[in-house]
Structure formats: C-alpha cells, structure tokens
Amino acid sequence: xxxxxxxxxxxxxxxxxxxxxxxxxxxxxxxxxxxxxxxxxxxxxxxxxxxxxxxxxxxxxxxxxxxxxxxxxxxxxxxxxxxxxxxxxxxxxxxxxxxxxxxxxxxxxxxxxxxxxxxxxx
Amino acid sequence: xxxxxxxxxxxxxxxxxxxxxxxxxxxxxxxxxxxxxxxxxxxxxxxxxxxxxxxxxxxxxxxxxxxxxxxxxxxxxxxxxxxxxxxxxxxxxxxxxxxxxxxxxx
Numbered sequence: 001x002x003x004x005x006x007x008x009x010x011x012x013x014x015x016x017x018x019x020x021x022x023x024x025x026x027x028x029x030x031x032x033x034x035x036x037x038x039x040x041x042x043x044x045x046x047x048x049x050x051x052x053x054x055x056x057x058x059x060x061x062x063x064x065x066x067x068x069x070x071x072x073x074x075x076x077x078x079x080x081x082x083x084x085x086x087x088x089x090x091x092x093x094x095x096x097x098x099x100x101x102x103x104x105x106x107x108x109x110x111x112x113x114x115x116x117x118x119x120x121x122x
Numbered sequence: 123x124x125x126x127x128x129x130x131x132x133x134x135x136x137x138x139x140x141x142x143x144x145x146x147x148x149x150x151x152x153x154x155x156x157x158x159x160x161x162x163x164x165x166x167x168x169x170x171x172x173x174x175x176x177x178x179x180x181x182x183x184x185x186x187x188x189x190x191x192x193x194x195x196x197x198x199x200x201x202x203x204x205x206x207x208x209x210x211x212x213x214x215x216x217x218x219x220x221x222x223x224x225x226x227x228x
Contacts, residue, residue: 035217045158045166045209047217059216062123095165108156108213110177112165 002026002111004096009116016086016120022079022096022113030054030074033099035109036081038092038118048094049081052103064090086120093117124148124212128220134228141197143223145210150190154214157186157195160222161206169208170195200225 008020020036035050049060049070058070069082079096094116097109125148135141145155153173158166168177170186173193183198197204205227210220 037217037219044222045160045211045219047219050216100171106152106154106213108154108168108171108211109166109217110168110171112167114165 002098004098004111004113006094006096006113006116009094009118011119011121012086013122014087014120017082017084018086018118020081020083020094020096020116020118022081024077024079024096024098027098029072029077032101033103033107034070034072034079035097035099036070036079037095037097037109037112038090039095039115040089040092043092046092050099050103051079057103083118086118088120091118091120124151124215124218126210126212126218126220128208128210128223130223131221132224132226134226135200136228137200137202139200139228141200141204141225143195143208143210143225145188145193145195145220147191147193147212147214151212151214153189154212155186155188155193156211156213157184158209158211159204159206160209166209197225 003025005023036048051070055072067085071080096113098111099107101107127146155173157170160166174186207224
C-alpha cells in the first residue's frame with residue numbers, strides 16, 4: 001500500500017525558513033517523480049514544486065521560485081521541501097504527491113499524503 | 123503557463139441529480155487532464171485521468187470527456203458521498219489546477 005507521510009510543518013515568522021519532509025513507502029520511490037502541492041486556508045490547490053525520479057531535474061511554481069527548493073534522498077525514501085524567505089501568503093497545508101511515472105512525459109498525481117500545515121505569522 | 127478555468131464555482135444539487143462540471147484550458151492540452159475529489163480536511167483523491175479514464179476503484183457514475191481545451195466531469199446520479207469539491211488539473215506542461223467546484227446539497 002502506498003503511503004506518504006509529511007512532517008515538519010509549524011509556525012514560523014515572516015522571513016524565516018522551514019524544511020518539510022515526506023516519508024514514502026509501499027512503492028519503488030526511486031522510480032517515480034514527486035511533487036509538492038499546497039492549499040491555503042479555504043482556497044484551492046496550487047502546485048508548488050516537482051522533482052524527477054533521480055532528483056536531477058526540478059521545477060517550481062512562479063510564486064515560490066528562488067525561495068523554495070525541492071530535493072529527495074532516494075536511499076531514505078524521503079522527499080524534502082526547503083522553504084526560505086517565508087511570507088504570510090505561504091500559509092497553507094502542504095501535500096506531497098506521487099507522480100505516475102518519471103519526468104519527461106505527461107504524468108498526473110495518483111497518491112497524496114495527508115498534508116502538513118505551515119503557518120507564517122509574527 | 124497554462125491556466126485552467128472551472129465552472130461553476132459552486133453547484134447546488136440533490137441526490138439522484140445529473141451533475142456536470144466544465145474545465146477550460148488556456149491552450150490545448152490534448153487529453154492530459156485529471157479530475158480530483160476533495161472532502162474537507164482530507165487530501166485530494168484521483169477520479170479520472172487522461173480526460174476520460176476512470177481510476178481503479180472509482181464508482182462508474184463518474185465520467186470524463188473532452189480534449190484540447192474543453193473538458194467535462196459528469197456525475198450521472200449524485201450520491202450522498204459525492205458532495206465535495208472537485209478540481210481539474212492539466213499535466214501537459216508541469217501541473218496546474220482549476221479553482222475548484224464545490225458541489226453542495228440543494
């Protein structure tokens with residue numbers, strides 16, 4: 001059974017940093033691209049970042065480009081999101097999601113974690 | 123970037139109703155479109171991929187259609203468990219979601 005478990009959320013001041021983790025199990029982690037999607041309170045879904053199976057290719061949405069970095073540790077089956085220069089508008093539940101294959105071809109998300117809440121406030 | 127526009131934003135319906143949600147892409151995405159269902163406090167759940175393919179385990183009263191820039195999600199007979207928010211997502215070029223359609227009880 002595929003399981004994705006996010007951790008690392010919490011309260012952080014504007015301008016601060018936070019690193020989210022997503023522990024994956026139930027599938028061959030190193031064979032699949034992964035992504036982060038967020039949802040601000042009462043709002044819709046917004047794709048944040050994506051990473052290829054190897055970790056060599058990444059991309060980020062315009063709203064976080066230059067501030068957030070996605071990475072992965074395949075031997076540890078773990079996905080990360082390093083978030084720097086946080087703003088109030090980054091307040092959201094952050095979900096990690098498994099892609100149905102690797103980078104380089106159209107792929108959707110098939111499994112999602114339960115999310116971790118990040119609150120940016122002074 | 124590809125923009126996705128869903129309509130309506132909110133839909134009031136009764137159990138047994140046929141419900142249709144529309145999603146439009148700002149440019150052609152072929153059939154690279156998925157639909158997700160989300161309930162309050164829960165993660166999104168995949169319903170449909172490649173515009174019309176039903177995900178395993180999803181009830182057959184859900185169906186999707188369309189290609190290019192116009193897509194629809196249809197629930198043929200609304201069930202109590204179907205009251206939720208629905209999102210379309212393009213995956214032709216990275217990923218973009220529509221703003222969501224909340225299906226509420228009439």
